[in-house]
Amino acid sequence: MGLFCQANSQATPVEAHPLNAIHSLVTEHIKQKIDQQIIEPQISLRKLNPRLKLQSCLHPLELQDRNLNTLTGRMTISVRCSEPVWRVFVPAVVDGKKTVVLSTKGMLKGAVIKREDIKVHALPYKKIPRGSIVNLQTAIGMRTKKPIPANSVLKLKDLQPPYWVFKNQEVTITTYTGSIRVETKGIALKNGVERQQIPVKNMSSKKTIKGIVVAPNQILVP
Template sequence: MAISVLLNNTRTKIANGIYIILCGWLFLFSNTLYALENQSLDAIHQAVFDHLKQSLDQRIIEPKINIRHLSQNLTLPACTTPLSLSNRSQNLLFGRQTVLVECTEPNWRVFVSAEIDGNVMAVVAKRGIVRQAFIQPEDIELRPVGLSEVRRGWLEELDNVQAMRAKRAIRPNTVITLPMLDIPYWVIEKQEVNLITRVSGLEIRTTGVALNNGMAQEQVEVRNTQSNIIVKGIVIAPNTVLVP
């Protein structure tokens, strides 16, 4: 009888020990799964950060990328294949962006938002430029500008702005954009121009009205304001036409 009781007590102790060991394993296993889920979220955030930084292609100076972290309540198994990332706004360089993150094994997808800020090199007016004026090298400069100060179509090359016409008046320290510029016609239709005629070493000057736009060395028609005769000439300078 005593031996039977002893055996039962031994079995009970062994069972309790096994139970405690199993509980410990389950606790460690559950913590490992939880750690893997957290690690998966951290990996997603890092992948999105790296993807956006690479997509900026060095156009942004000292970029600031703020990732909007996914909720820690989100349960995602660890991805066993490389993550696939794609921007929903391909042409958007800054501001709020949304990145699609996909895993193929196991199959899941999430969207991660991010805010991008920083500086870009942009052409800026050093001084005021009047409407219809030709933009000279001393009028502009290239300098870093905050992304919040630029608009779509800002220009990053001085050569793309020099010799263009200002479509409207441009204030000093203004970031120059494409809509502010006009094709660099030296002669504008319906505007007054100087007519020059050279005869036997003499230069005769009069005025006329251009009947069409003309760039440097292009032929245009001009109505002589004195004789009302239409003549053809070559554009040799801004608002100046040479009549052979």
Template sequence: MKLNFIIQNLKVLLFGMLMAFFTLQSKAWGTNNHALEDIHQQVYFYLKQNLDQQIIDPLINVRPLSAHVSLAQCQSKLQLSQRATQTLAGRQTVLVECMDPAWRVFVTAEIDGKISAVVARQGILRQAIINPSDVELRAVPINEVRRGWLESVENVVHARAKRAIRPNTVINLTMLDPPYWVIDKQEVTIITQVSGLEIRTTGIALSNAMQHEQVEVRNKNSNIVITGIVIAPNTVSVP
């Protein structure tokens, strides 16, 4: 009888210990799940805040951490930082750090969306001067944009096409040559120095020319062809 009594008490004690263990584990798992959900949300809003000024309607898919990752509930403000990246879209990695208790974890996310880019409205010939009617600003899917794309039409207009550009092509810096400051058959200002005095007349450029290049111009008053140096847009200096 005494032995049975001892065995029965041991069973009760063991059952109590098991219940206490599972209760503690349940609380720990609940804390871990809560921590993982908090990390997921904070990474999402961190990326969204960084991308809202660069991407139109960003699509952010934060990859959930494995349920096997054990993280205690952070008692301090989570610190988030992003690894240096040359791309806006695709896979991004965010470092999440807690100071109390100390732990760190890397979270990845897939990003998609659109960005503003200058696009050719029509075909542009090689070496053609790009006019305002040739291009426009559009919202373009990120996967169609290459490094060096341009977000301002003003940075494209008057530049020269380094190669032929097809309609609906996103324009980037590699497609452009510097703009001409003097345009063939367009009017220019001719500046000449005579006895310390600056004399200005008008003329017609006889070819295209860039900054500091030589160009022939025809004086509108005398009809004489002279050679000068391009010193400013539509301005030629004649020694």
């Protein structure tokens, strides 16, 4: 039975509010909340005690869900009537599957993840590890921190940022003289991620300088 407060459980000549209508309202709210985010959802309500007598509400019922971002597991929905005043709480449990990103093959430590290396797969939410990646674009271009077997769920803690600059590849070097911007071509002497300082060779002066990776193939020399 759902917990309730300010509810009149005594007999009254006033028409009783149908409990099934409350249950249907809560179920519909949960369906809308998890729409297209949970696969094969199963919604179970702990229904109100049939002996509970609530006066018929004169206005549309008000729902309150304090955990709108909670899509699976246990949740409790508050249903309130403004006239006459009463409120009930309907506990619910939502089960189902969520999509995660899996590896399609084994990957070595330091491998750069490509589209063909990963796929989307639905798993029961209880079996999904914390920190799992759910979007393909999040994983593409990232590098593995450790070897990853085939058909493994990819987790953020096992990946590191993608390289924006690759060793021995051409880059654009940007410097400023006052308000004047000067661009020259160079060669990266080391792989680099965003905001990392790496050595580059200026192709005009042939000198080796240090710059900061600010964009793909873009180096800024402060």
